[in-house]
Amino acid sequence: MDITFSNETYSNDIFNNSEFKRIANTIRQDIIKSLLLAKSGHSGGPLGISDFMSVLYFGSYMNYNSNEPNMKGRDRFVLSAGHMAPILYSVLARAGYFPTEELKSLRKLGSRLQGHPGLDTNLPGIETSSGSLGQGISIAVGMAMSDKYIDKNNAEVFCVTGDGELQEGACWEAAMAASNHKLDNLCWIVDNNDCQIDGRVKDVMSIYPLVEKFQSFNFDVIEIDGHNYDEIKKSLTYFKNNHKNKTNKPTCIILKTYMGKGVSFMHDQFKWHGNPPNIEQATIALDELNMELDS
Amino acid sequence: MKFEIYGNQPTRHGFAKGLVELGKENEDVVVFGVDVTGSVKTSEFQKEFPDRFFSIGVAEQNATTIAVGFALSGKVAVFSTYSAFAAFRNADQLRVSVCYNDANVKIGGGHSGITVGPDGATHQSLEEVSFLRALPNMTLVVPCDYEEARKAIKLVGRIHGPAYVRFGRSDVPMFTKEDTPLEYGKAQVFREGNDVAIVANGIMVWRAFEAAEKLYQNHGINARVINNAFVKPMDEETITKAAMECGCIVTAEEHQVIGGLSGAVAEVVCKNYPVTIEYVGMKDTFGGSGEPEELMEHYGLNWKSIYASALEAIDRKNNGFKKVRKLTEIPEYNEQI
Numbered sequence: 182m183d184i185t186f187s188n189e190t191y192s193n194d195i196f197n198n199s200e201f202k203r204i205a206n207t208i209r210q211d212i213i214k215s216l217l218l219a220k221s222g223h224s225g226g227p228l229g230i231s232d233f234m235s236v237l238y239f240g241s242y243m244n245y246n247s248n249e250p251n252m253k254g255r256d257r258f259v260l261s262a263g264h265m266a267p268i269l270y271s272v273l274a275r276a277g278y279f280p281t282e283e284l285k286s287l288r289k290l291g292s293r294l295q296g297h298p299g300l301d302t303n304l305p306g307i308e309t310s311s312g313s314l315g316q317g318i319s320i321a322v323g324m325a326m327s328d329k330y331i332d333k334n335n336a337e338v339f340c341v342t343g344d345g346e347l348q349e350g351a352c353w354e355a356a357m358a359a360s361n362h363k364l365d366n367l368c369w370i371v372d373n374n375d376c377q378i379d380g381r382v383k384d385v386m387s388i389y390p391l392v393e394k395f396q397s398f399n400f401d402v403i404e405i406d407g408h409n410y411d412e413i414k415k416s417l418t419y420f421k422n423n424h425k426n427k428t429n430k431p432t433c434i435i436l437k438t439y440m441g442k443g444v445s446f447m448h449d450q451f452k453w454h455g456n457p458p459n460i461e462q463a464t465i466a467l468d469e470l471n472m473e474l475d476s
Numbered sequence: 477m478k479f480e481i482y483g484n485q486p487t488r489h490g491f492a493k494g495l496v497e498l499g500k501e502n503e504d505v506v507v508f509g510v511d512v513t514g515s516v517k518t519s520e521f522q523k524e525f526p527d528r529f530f531s532i533g534v535a536e537q538n539a540t541t542i543a544v545g546f547a548l549s550g551k552v553a554v555f556s557t558y559s560a561f562a563a564f565r566n567a568d569q570l571r572v573s574v575c576y577n578d579a580n581v582k583i584g585g586g587h588s589g590i591t592v593g594p595d596g597a598t599h600q601s602l603e604e605v606s607f608l609r610a611l612p613n614m615t616l617v618v619p620c621d622y623e624e625a626r627k628a629i630k631l632v633g634r635i636h637g638p639a640y641v642r643f644g645r646s647d648v649p650m651f652t653k654e655d656t657p658l659e660y661g662k663a664q665v666f667r668e669g670n671d672v673a674i675v676a677n678g679i680m681v682w683r684a685f686e687a688a689e690k691l692y693q694n695h696g697i698n699a700r701v702i703n704n705a706f707v708k709p710m711d712e713e714t715i716t717k718a719a720m721e722c723g724c725i726v727t728a729e730e731h732q733v734i735g736g737l738s739g740a741v742a743e744v745v746c747k748n749y750p751v752t753i754e755y756v757g758m759k760d761t762f763g764g765s766g767e768p769e770e771l772m773e774h775y776g777l778n779w780k781s782i783y784a785s786a787l788e789a790i791d792r793k794n795n796g797f798k799k800v801r802k803l804t805e806i807p808e809y810n811e812q813i
Contacts, residue, residue: 300548300577309548313572316541320573323545323553326530331506331551351569354538362530 182460184214186274186281193276195239198410204235204275206474209443211271211284213466216457219288222296225440225453227268229374229407230341233436236413237339238272242421244336247277250305254334257308257324261317262343262372263297264455269307270294278306315349318342318369322355325367325431337424341370345377347388353398360399363429368420369400371433372407376440376451395433407436444469477666479685483622483650487643487679488586490625492517495554495584497626498633499525505633506546508532508555510539515645516556516586536561540569540581547579552633556584558592559601559642563608574638575611581638582629587645589730590758590775591679591768600763606735608640609708615639615660616708618729618737620681623652624705631660644730646768648679663711669698672786672793673718675741676728677704680756680777684728687782694811699786710740716748724752724789728782730772733757733804752792754785759804780809 191204208231216222237243243256260269267287274281279293286292293302297312308324311317321340328336346352359367373391375382382388395402403419405412420432440454441447444466458466499505499521509531513519522529532539536557543553556562562585563570574581585604592599608616615632617639619625625643632639657664666681667688676684681703688699700722702714719725725745729737738755745753758775772778784807792798 309544310572310576313568315537316569316573319538319541319569320545320548322538323542323547324549325545326542327506327546327549327551330530331528331546332549351537351541354535355541358532358535358538358542361533 182464184218184285186211186214186284188281189275190277191239191275193239193243193245194241201232201235201240201410203474204239205231206470208235208268208271208275210467210470212267213458213463215267215270215284215287217460217463218285220457222267222288222457223264223455224457225376225447225450226262226265226343226372226374228444228447229438229440229442230265230268230372230436231443232408232410233370233413234268234272236410237417238276240414240417242417243339247306250278254332254336256337256339259308259317259321259324259338259340260298260311261321261340262314262346263312263317265341266294266296266298269298273306276306279304314343314346315351318352319355321367322359322364325364326362329364329366337366337368339368339370341372343377344371344373344375344382344388345385347371348386356395356398356400359431364431365424365428367431369431369433371435372438373435374438374440376454378451378454380451391435399430400433401428401430402433402435404435404437407438408442443473477656479651479666481649481651484647485622485650486645486647487619487622487625488517488645490619490622491584491629491641491643492520494626494629495521496524498630499528502552502633504550505552505554506530508539508543508553510534510536510555510557512557516558516584518556518584536565537569540566541573543581544573544577544579547581548577552580552582554582554584556586558599559585559588559604560599563601563604563640567607571611575613578613578637580636582632583640584629585640585642588642589644589678590763590771590777591644591646591730593646593768593771594765596765597762602732602758602763604642605707605729605731605737606739609740613638614708616642617705618642618677618707619705620678620703621648621652622650623654623656624658627658628705631658635660642678644679649682651682658705661706661709661711663702663704663706663714665700665714666703667699667701669700670721671697671699672790673700673702673722673725674728674782674786675702675704675715675718675725675737677707677737678730680728680730683779684782686779687786690779690783691786697786697790704737707737707740710744712744712748715741715744719745719749719751724793726754726756726782726785726789728756730777731757732760734760752789754789754807755803756781756785756806759806776806781806784809
């Protein structure tokens with residue numbers, strides 16, 4: 182199979198749900214293709230947050246400039262769940278940070294697209310290395326504190342953690358600090374697909390109840406369907422209003438998602454946490470995604 | 477260089493003074509408290525610059541990664557707590573978030589070594605040098621007294637990248653001056669001599685002087701004393717030169733002999749110019765409660781161990797291999813002079 186990536190990029194001013202659907206579909210295809218070429222990596226999680234990431238990066242919720250990645254006062258995105266790197270790479274390429282062709286190099290020797298994001302690669306758009314769970318969110322807390330208290334700008338920090346990741350105690354140290362330091366400029370997104378490498382999160386080590394946990398840590402919490410564009414927009418607007426209104430409380434968006442969303446045989450299957458598709462599986466996956474695009 | 481004791485103060489006080497001075501010269505310096513701010517003296521910075529001080533609580537992992545968040549926002553991010561928690565509790569954070577990011581984070585490792593005293597083994601960090609020097613991008617300094625600790629934090633604070641300054645709790649002799657050189661990645665020859673080189677850092681440097689004086693008085697031995705404050709990066713030139721010119725070496729540190737300054741010196745020497753090395757330090761054991769000086773004597777972290785090790789090293793230089801000895805076997809001082 183000849184794997185090619187279109188060079189289509191998207192601007193950050195989309196509001197139409199059918200456009201988001203098309204973008205998410207492209208991103209899902211990028212993920213399948215890059216993982217097929219990489220022959221290793223994580224399929225399920227990235228597919229599951231493709232809808233959310235499409236809205237976050239292209240729905241004018243984040244202030245960034247792909248031509249000036251280090252722009253002062255920019256909003257920042259931290260992928261604390263670093264193993265979901267393929268989604269970040271696809272979104273950044275589609276936002277124009279680097280050529281989409283580079284998605285072919287995922288996990289290859291000398292590539293800027295490391296298995297987990299690496300700041301040392303100087304890949305534009307990457308804000309930090311991540312991959313050891315529970316650290317990215319705390320880095321995001323530090324960034325939000327620096328923005329709010331030292332630089333005193335209006336920048337916002339968005340951070341995605343997994344749900345299994347919340348088993349790391351460091352996450353709760355970060356949660357405590359986020360509310361203690363009144364970080365209304367911090368938006369913590371929990372990708373709640375209830376899947377981790379060993380099984381269901383509730384079976385491996387329950388993190389529930391989740392809404393109440395974050396509320397007790399003094400977050401403003403909103404739980405939404407992570408595949409419904411209207412709800413995604415609503416949740417991001419909720420956060421931005423909290424920030425604008427200076428609630429002095431961080432926001433948590435609990436994203437109810439399905440691992441492997443968009444590919445029938447990966448749907449809600451925890452065994453797709455850490456595996457790439459082989460050529461047959463990728464063919465089926467891409468056919469399904471193309472059919473969805475046509476429908 | 478000539479040295480004499482002109483006072484007694486803990487190295488943590490020097491660190492605190494240097495940190496405030498660094499804060500004055502660079503308004504991007506921010507400091508994080510990890511609850512023991514009075515002990516490690518970051519409270520001094522807090523007093524001077526309350527808007528650039530943030531309390532994180534007893535959460536070393538979080539303090540480390542929050543510091544990274546500030547560093548990735550263009551700040552010089554400094555946190556300090558006891559070395560027992562500043563290098564181990566947060567080991568993963570140091571490796572991935574600080575060092576892999578090459579983040580501009582400075583760590584003050586306080587209450588280090590056995591001289592933390594009565595608190596006992598849980599609080600006596602004696603292994604962090606071994607760990608920290610294995611981390612890519614990390615700079616590691618072990619200052620020998622108050623003045624050098626003051627200079628060390630300022631020096632690493634002006635250079636981009638992760639750095640760890642290891643200092644202690646107890647009063648220790650002050651003997652370096654404002655004009656005593658401290659250069660990035662350089663070891664300093666504090667006393668000339670060609671019979672044996674004593675490579676020491678931290679509070680063992682003064683003990684190295686004491687041993688060197690007694691070696692001269694009792695045996696006419698001229699010991700070179702090298703202050704090896706920078707365990708990383710190592711000064712390969714100065715150490716190799718010492719091996720070539722002295723023919724044998726003794727290392728001395730308030731730290732385990734496995735993997736610390738001992739290991740760093742051995743790596744450099746064996747690669748470039750192999751000579752006999754004797755190691756003075758903790759003998760692969762935990763410490764325990766006691767007064768600092770008592771503990772230093774009890775565990776052999778004293779001039780006598782350095783002295784006896786120097787004699788052993790010189791003997792092997794002159795007479796060659798005798799028998800296999802354990803890494804933790806430190807010659808005992810048994811002279812009646």
